[in-house]
Amino acid sequence: MRDVGIVSFAQSNALREVRNEVEILLPVVKEAVKQSGLARTDIDFTCSGSSDFLQGQPFAFVMALDGVGAWPPIKESHVEMDGAWALYEAWVRMQCGRRSSVNDCSGQCLR
Numbered sequence: 289m290r291d292v293g294i295v296s297f298a299q300s301n302a303l304r305e306v307r308n309e310v311e312i313l314l315p316v317v318k319e320a321v322k323q324s325g326l327a328r329t330d331i332d333f334t335c336s337g338s339s340d341f342l343q344g345q346p347f348a349f350v351m352a353l354d355g356v357g358a359w360p361p362i363k364e365s366h367v368e369m370d371g372a373w374a375l376y377e378a379w380v381r382m383q384c385g386r387r388s389s390v391n392d393c394s395g396q397c398l399r
Contacts, residue, residue, distance in 0.1 A: 292382045296323035309352040333381060335365045337374035 298319035300312050321328060338349040349366050367373045 290383055290385070292379055295325070296320045298323060309348075313352055331362065333363045333365070333378065335367065335374040335378045335381075337367045337369050337371050339370070340368065 298316045300316050321331070334353075336349055336352060338352060340346050340348045353364070365374075365377060367377055
């Protein structure tokens with residue numbers, strides 16, 4: 289098995305939010321990438337996790353992807369669960385040797 293570790297972490301405040309998902313997610317992802325020391329071009333996979341049921345609309349995660357950024361173009365995956373499930377999928381892909389650096393959209397970067 290490959291050694292895989294979380295190299296950065298960021299989170300939003302836990303106060304009641306009046307912002308939408310993109311406005312909450314964008315600074316969190318930017319901070320996690322900054323703390324990782326990786327360039328955006330070094331991250332080759334993004335995995336996000338959310339619950340469309342809890343959001344109350346289908347494909348609710350699509351809007352949140354705007355917070356991740358579309359450049360440079362990379363592989364992306366979404367799991368219908370929470371950030372822990374997204375972290376697990378990212379870990380599995382890294383174990384398989386398919387990815388080297390991952391942003392899991394729950395505010396963590398792995399390498």
